[in-house]
Amino acid sequence: MIISYPIAAAFLGTFLAQFIKIPIHYMATKEWKFSLMFSTGGMPSSHTATVVSLAMAIGLSEGYLSNHFAISLVLAVIVMHDATGVRRHAGHQAELLNQLTNDFTNLLEVIRHPNLKRYETRKKLKELLGHKPAEVFFGAILGIVVALLLFGIYYD
Template sequence: MFLSYPILSALLGMLVAQIIKVPIHFITSGKFDWRMAFSTGGMPSSHTSMVIALTTAIGLTSGFGSNAFAISIVFSSIVIYDATGVRRQAGFHAEVLNRLLADFNRLMETMKDPETTNAESRQKLKELLGHKPAEVFFGIITGILTAVLAFIFYPF
């Protein structure tokens, strides 16, 4: 086959998680937004789903006691930590910076300074970067289920 089973599982894990974000966003917000399929953050974590699908696939093919599985577990742990820690904090920082920028722009408008009233209007920073623990948990579930289903249907 062109794609190995672990690579296929990882790609499917990410794809399934990204597609699932659209109906979940619709159910929780009442708004249908296809852009959710291409966004970072949200439920479930596609980064987590991807690395867990890869790790599960490696465990199923190489054995859960193999060195390849151990490497994949460490790699997955780093990605999950980053999704819930660093990237989530970056999202919080973006939220604060966006509020500061909006306040600054309002201040400039009230001062009626012609030189700065139309100063650069920056695009808002992306705030939805990281994941809540529940989003990561369901990313793990999505990754495992995707890898197991791909294992059942993959023609070895």
């Protein structure tokens, strides 16, 4: 093979998780949004799918008692915790700041402030940064499935 099994599993986990977001979004909103292929947040967590695919592939190929598996497992736990914690809360903060900016702009409009145009053109902060626990869970499931499927291809 051209690429190692753990790297292939991690990259495929990332790709599939990002790709799956498009039809899931369509089913929820009836809108095709291909930009989700390159976005953060959403169902399933691609960060989780990536690190779980990597850890599972290392566990399957080198053993679950290996140092490499230990390192990849700790990395996976940190990434999953971060996705549901810090990044998710940063998204909530961005949502609040966007609302405050919008309210402030509306206030300037009501009082006919001369600098209104300057505030109207500000770019909104990205709100979808982290994940709900279910999104991380399904990212982990996807990561496990990807690693198991590729194991059959690499080691058959």
